[in-house]
Amino acid sequence: MANRKTKLTYFDAAGRAEILRLLLTYAGKEFEDNRISRDKWPEIKPTTPFGQVPVVEIDGKVFGQTVAIANFFASEFGLYGKTNLDRLRIDQLVQLIEDFVQEVGKVYREPDEAKKAELEKKVKEEAAPKYLGFIEKMLNENKGQRLLGDSDTYGDIVIYDLVTGFLGPYTATAVEQSPLVKALAERIGNNDRIKAYKAKHN
Structure with missing residues (x-):
């Protein structure tokens, strides 16, 4: 491009x-x-x-x-892997995170403040650990550093966004119990271009 x-x-x-x-x-x-x-x-x-x-x-x-x-x-x-199976692995991760987005969306859509607080607590304490646990397992299947192979892909950048972007407040506690996810996010965050971008926009 x-x-x-x-x-x-x-x-x-x-x-x-x-x-x-x-x-x-x-x-x-x-x-x-x-x-x-x-x-x-x-x-x-x-x-x-x-x-x-x-x-x-x-x-x-x-x-x-x-x-x-x-x-x-x-x-x-x-950044989409080398084979169709690589792309399938990335796509299943993306869809998994989209499922988590739907969980978070329920919080935003709830008009009742008491119910909203209850939903937010449930997302942080139940949904986030569940979804990050799935991702932790996926990373462990590839020696822990990346979603697949030995170079970064869209999948790794999606994981970084999951814990640093708009979903970050919902995953912050669960990340501390997910060492592979945390290490990956830190590594992507130390990429020179990403670091410069974040410094400008955070």
């Missing part, structure tokens, strides 16, 4: 766009990080493919859906 003009549009927050920013950053790709304010959203919403963000504009064509865009970036940047 060296010669493609890329514009990523999302709110000025990590949220659902952060994995896309991380993939672009890790791969060393230049892109326009178009961070919009909430008050501009009603104006921008009708211009998006599905009435939601993030969206990415590549050479003048606009695409939506976070996972679809991330899969494309991973493929374009050589």
Whole structure:
């Protein structure tokens, strides 16, 4: 994607766009990080493919859906493994984390504050340890340092985003009981490009 003009549009927050920013950053790709304010959203919403963000504009064509865009970036940047089985392993991890996102989504959607607090506690104390336990096992099956093989992939960057992005407050306690996940996140976070990006936006 060296010669493609890329514009990523999302709110000025990590949220659902952060994995896309991380993939672009890790791969060393230049892109326009178009961070919009909430008050501009009603104006921008009708211009998006599905009435939601993030969206990415590549050479003048606009695409939506976070996972679809991330899969494309991973493929374009050589971060999607070497075989179809590698991609299946990455995809199952991504889907697993999407399941966790749905658990967290219940907290955001709950209007009753008491019930919201109860749901948040349940996510942190039950769901997060369960999902990170699954990921810990997956890492252990590959000697612990990466999801697969001996070089970083989309899967490793997704794990990093899981514990440092918008899901971070929900996984913080569980990460301390997941040494392989914690070590992987620290390693990705020490990547020069990622470190510079985080220093700028945190």
